[in-house]
């Protein structure tokens with residue numbers, strides 16, 4: 001397929017043909033294969049004592065948040081838990097939930113400082129847009145645009161974060177400050193489970209996912225760059241799959257490019273969603289206040305149900321998102 005004009009071409013270097021055999025790794029599972037014990041990483045007493053000591057020490061003398069580093073504190077037990085949380089997300093089932101920080105005892109600044117320190121033990125926090133934003137508030141906003149569906153109470157659809165841009169975060173993480181009064185269940189599915197199911201049931205549509213699509217870059221790219229990219233919905237580097245699958249950023253990418261999504265291309269996206277639903281390929285979990293979700297963004301898809309906020313801050317869903325990437329500089333584009 002020729003690469004179109006006026007799009008960032010990300011197909012270069014993606015010449016490895018898709019594998020032909022099903023994947024047999026820890027990321028190939030269906031809902032009934034795993035349970036909360038598989039994704040929950042409990043902070044035990046020694047770690048909780050370390051974390052408590054860090055907050056007490058920051059109350060005595062502090063630094064600007066981005067100057068704080070884990071090695072400035074005694075966090076040996078905590079680091080073991082965070083390493084375990086990383087392992088489950090990177091080489092295990094694809095996600096983990098760290099349970100949990102005592103947010104009721106802390107100010108928001110203290111909570112954010114601990115979030116920063118704990119996640120720095122997992123990988124490198126990176127900017128979520130070209131202007132350098134590191135923490136992103138995930139809560140309902142009254143300023144609507146066609147690209148901030150994540151900031152509404154509406155149901156989302158399965159996607160990978162930052163799928164329209166060059167350097168996807170390895171991990172997307174969310175610390176829950178408050179959950180909604182009602183609803184807001186999250187889901188996660190790995191691209192390997194989806195791959196295996198489609199290999200059996202929809203090989204033609206699976207082939208199409210490995211061909212390029214337009215992707216909406218959501219105006220978070222470097223100013224002056226094309227507002228769409230051109231890349232497969234699923235890529236393969238010979239070892240790992242890379243997801244750029246999104247049921248909103250691909251169709252809206254075609255809209256922005258002024259192009260028509262081909263029938264097979266649309267069918268492939270819809271079939272993938274149907275397969276996830278019919279085969280129960282996603283895990284479901286509700287994030288509680290103080291928990292930190294860490295998921296493998298490049299090798300999975302996530303989604304959440306709609307929710308209903310209450311009248312008080314405590315009943316209005318509010319998460320703090322941080323992206324982590326193993327390589328490159330911490331700038332948006334590495």
Ligand SMILES: [Fe+2]
Nearest residue numbers: 150160161302
């Ligand atoms: Fe997301």
